[in-house]
Amino acid sequence: MNRLNFRRKYINIITGVALTCTSAFSIASADKPGEGVKVTPMFSSVAEERFRGEIVIAGLKDLGYEVQEPKEAEYATMTLAVAYGDADFTVQMNEILHASFYEKAGGDDTMVKAGAFMPGILQGYLIDKKTADQYHIKYITDLQKPEIAKLFDSDGDGKADMTGCNPGWGCELVIAHHMKAYNLEKTVNVNQGSYFALMADTITKFKEGKPILYYTWVPQWISNVLVEGRDVVWLEVPKTDLPDGKNDVNTTYEGKNLGFAIDTANSVLNRKFAEKNPAALKYFLLAHITAADESAQNLKMQQGENKPADIQRHAREWISAHQQEYNEWLEAARHATTVAAK
Secondary structure, three states: OOHHHHHHHHHHHHHHHHHHHHHHHHHHHHHOOOOOOEEOEEEOOOHHHHHHHHHHHHHHHHOOOEEOOOEEOOHHHHHHHHHHOOOOEEEEEEOOOOHHHHHHOOHHHOEEEEEEEEEEEEEEEEEEHHHHHHHOOOEHHHHHOHHHHHHHOOOOOOOEEEEOOOOOOOHHHHHHHHHHHOOOOOOEEEEOOOHHHHHHHHHHHHHOOOOOEEEEEEOOOHHHHOOEOOOEEEEEOOOOOOOOOOOOOOOEEOOEEOOOOOEEEEEEEEHHHHHHOHHHHHHHHHOOOOHHHHHHHHHHHHOOOOOHHHHHHHHHHHHHHOHHHHHHHHHHHHHHHHHHHO
16 A cells, blocks of 8 residues: 555544544533533522422533532522522522512523422411411401400410511511501511421420411421411411512412412523523423422421431432423423534
């Protein structure tokens, strides 16, 4: 073989190998579009909301992203972290309850609302059904009456003691507004602190047959321990009255005006991260769970399965039970990278 022919054959072999390697690399990249990209989750300090985060973390890992240890903070700080790029996403920002946090952190200029991750979030005030039936208590404004408020008095000051929510969660602002709007400041004390510790005391009182009054939200495990309609009932408000004055939102659940907007937990991404990562953006646009899913998982936590490894296992079990849908999210995410590259 002369030198020219040998050189041509050598070039053809090298070219073939290169094409084969390029093809293999393209397949791998298409399957794992997030390879080499680090992603930092941002979660609230409420452990009962970690389950939804573990589901999206699993998907990001399946797409090849290098998921870093999640950061935790209260909701306002959480929102700022996503807006400023200290974190890349959260799935724990409520559309309405946390709207002011979102806008103050830059809103759509700094973040992207990438999808409704969990709709159907309820909030409101409940009392035990026995007391509600005995004294015909239906509205939160019934607590304006000193004789009704005294039924829920735990410290002897004549005012009703209500378990409230933690400062920094956002709900405390609505509760404080309601106390003024519904003229309850003279007859109701809102107890704030560690919410779940306070609720443990509230549940103990219920088991002892004492009247209880508390704020809560659904989904979470409390709704499976104090069951609405059997153990407790929602208190209605006479009319919607929210701190921002946007009172045309839906606050009605099963014919009762709960006074809080029926809310949705969004997937929210840092805008720069979203623009650079079409696969992740598409995944978050599709990923979702139901409020019932989270309530069921939260009950497992309340029953003792509350370690990080437990929550991660719960997420894997959820994915296994929804495998086809989960796979469809991943395939759509992979396709989004291909389309963006053209």
